[in-house]
Amino acid sequence: MFVTPAYAQAAGGAGAGIAQFLPIILIFGIVYLLMIRPQQKRVKEHKAMVEALRRGDMVVTQGGLIGKVSKVKEDDEIEVELAENVKVRVVKATVAQVLSKTEPAKD
Structure with a gap:
């Protein structure tokens, strides 16, 4: 008879679940591009330098x-x-x- 606010909010659908994870996915993508990828490149260059000694x-x-x-x-x-x-x-x-x-x- 009475609809509680909790039930009313849960009726958002599947699209709302993906939208909640979008900022986390974007943050991980930015961290990968700005930190992880350049470090992997430096490690690869150092390894090549050491092997060429x-x-x-x-x-x-x-x-x-x-x-x-x-x-x-x-x-x-x-x-x-x-x-x-x-x-x-x-x-x-x-x-x-x-x-x-x-x-x-x-x-």
Whole structure:
């Protein structure tokens, strides 16, 4: 006989349910475009840079050490010469920047 306000509001239909989730979907889309996608691009570029390391490249590590790559090892390590007769082993992933690349050897 009497219709309570709760029943009257529930009669909105299925279109109202989708409209409630639209702002959340838009926020996720914006976060993906502005944050997640650029970060994935940077990770991909860093991985390509690390894989392209070779002997003679001048590199900067994340710790701030600047040196020349003297040996590239297979197990994700490189040997960096910091000064004359001063060599350190560095994990490839900790290379932050390549300052100068060496030219490939010509046969």
